[in-house]
Amino acid sequence: RFAPALRWINRQKSMAGRLATHAYWLVPTCLTLLVLRFRAGRPVLGEDETITWDASTRSIRELKSLAYNTDAVIAPYYLFMHFWIRLFGDSEVALRAPSILAVAAAVGMAAVLARRLFSPKVGMFTGILLVLIPAITRYGQEARPYGFAILFGTGATLLLFCALDRPSWWRWFGYGLSVMLLGLFQLLGLLLLLGHATALAFRFWQENRGRSAIRDGDISWRLYLCWMLATIGGLIPIIPVALAGFTQQKSQLWWIPHMKWDAFHNLPNDLLW
Numbered sequence: 462r463f464a465p466a467l468r469w470i471n472r473q474k475s476m477a478g479r480l481a482t483h484a485y486w487l488v489p490t491c492l493t494l495l496v497l498r499f500r501a502g503r504p505v506l507g508e509d510e511t512i513t514w515d516a517s518t519r520s521i522r523e524l525k526s527l528a529y530n531t532d533a534v535i536a537p538y539y540l541f542m543h544f545w546i547r548l549f550g551d552s553e554v555a556l557r558a559p560s561i562l563a564v565a566a567a568v569g570m571a572a573v574l575a576r577r578l579f580s581p582k583v584g585m586f587t588g589i590l591l592v593l594i595p596a597i598t599r600y601g602q603e604a605r606p607y608g609f610a611i612l613f614g615t616g617a618t619l620l621l622f623c624a625l626d627r628p629s630w631w632r633w634f635g636y637g638l639s640v641m642l643l644g645l646f647q648l649l650g651l652l653l654l655l656g657h658a659t660a661l662a663f664r665f666w667q668e669n670r671g672r673s674a675i676r677d678g679d680i681s682w683r684l685y686l687c688w689m690l691a692t693i694g695g696l697i698p699i700i701p702v703a704l705a706g707f708t709q710q711k712s713q714l715w716w717i718p719h720m721k722w723d724a725f726h727n728l729p730n731d732l733l734w
Contacts, residue, residue, distance in 0.1 A: 484581075484585070485572055485576055485581040485582070485584040485585040485588070486569045486570075486572035486573050486576070486584060486585075486588060487569070488585060488588070488589075489568050489569060489571075489572050489585060489587075489588020489589050489591070489592060490565050490566070490568055490569035490572070490588070492588075492589065492592050493564060493565040493568045493569075493588075493591075493592050493598075493601070494561065494565045496592055496598055497560075497561040497564060497565065497598060497601045497602050498561060501553070501554050501557050501558075501561060501602055502552060502553040502554040502557075503553075504553070505553070506553060506556070506604065507603070509603070509605055510556065510557075510603060510604040510605065513538075513539070513542060513556065513604045513605060514546075514551055514556060514604070516532070516535075516539040516542075517539050517542035517543045517545075517546050517551075518543070518546060518551065519543070521540075521543070524536060524539055524540055524543060527539070528705065529705070530709075531709060531712065531713070532709070532713065533702050533705035533706050533709060534648045534702055534703075534705075534706035534709075534713075535606060536702070537645040537646055537702070538605075538606035538609065538646050541559070542556070542559070542604075545559060556604035557602055557603065557604050559604075559608070559609070560600065560601055560602065560603055560604060560605070560607070560608030560609070561601055561602065561608070563601075563608040563609050563611065563612040564597060564598075564600070564601030564608045564611055564612065565601070566612055567591075567608075567611040567612040567614075567615040567616070568588050568591045568592060568597075569588065570612075570615045570616055570619050571587055571588060571591055571615050571619075572584040572585060572587055572588035573619060574587075574615070574618060574619045574622065575587035575588075577619075577622060577623075577626075578622065594732065594733070595733055595734035596731070596732050596733070596734060597611070599734060606646045606647050607647065609642075609646040609647065610643060610646055610647030610650040613639050613640075613642045613643035613646060613647075613650070614643050614650050614653050616635075616639045617636055617639035617640050617643060617653065617657070618653070618656075618657065620632055620635045620636040620639055621636055621657055621660070621661075621688070622660075624636055624684075624687070624688075624691075625661070625664060625684060628683075628684060628687065633687050633688075633690070633691040634691070636688075636691045636692075636695070637690075637691035637692065637694040637695035638695065639695070640654070640691070640692060640695030640696065641694075641695040641696070641698050641699060644695070644696065644699035644702070644703070645698075645699060645702060648699070648702065648703060648706055651696075651699075654692060657688070657692075661684070661685060661688055664681070664684075665681045665684075665685060668681050669681055
């Protein structure tokens, strides 16, 4: 008589157990969604967000002309937003929703990465810490491509460590795809590859220290080769965008001062607002 009720209770316990197991990334992700959704439609569009609206509401032919003549490096983001607006409209919340979702997913990925490298507690702490950084939530609530840069950069880093621990073609393919999307949505985000190369070199050093010579066919060399091939494969589609962007520097970046050592002094203010 009580068997159906007992089965239902056991299912609820099992579901609660699964949720508790994944709480280290679910809690920061949901917290990020709540924080970013709060008053997301209250401020009117800023100047750059207005540019996003203007470019994204143009036709595909006009977007091509914009990419060729003015703004090649952000054209992929405008193309994505073009179709997004057709589906969900162009209100403040609708325009900012992709950035909100992207940053929330990035926070969850960062928690998964921290758990993979350390522990579930460190994973949850990492995710919550990201929510508290004003620069993260500031760009997570803006209709610009920076939220996607955070997403694809975090995703590429997570896939890199997954591929190093358990190599497979689809993990390396996912890594190369993430690198490509990172470059298409934020070209300067590719500076992250310097960090990836450093992590790979450290892993290589850890696995081969104490050896008199690296044997032919060593697994570290194969991983290094796979990383090189995946990275090159991800960078090749970006080359036309990068070349077009270099020719448009004077028209797009004239207002940005040249990099000086003062930038390091101002870094805490820029990060913590």
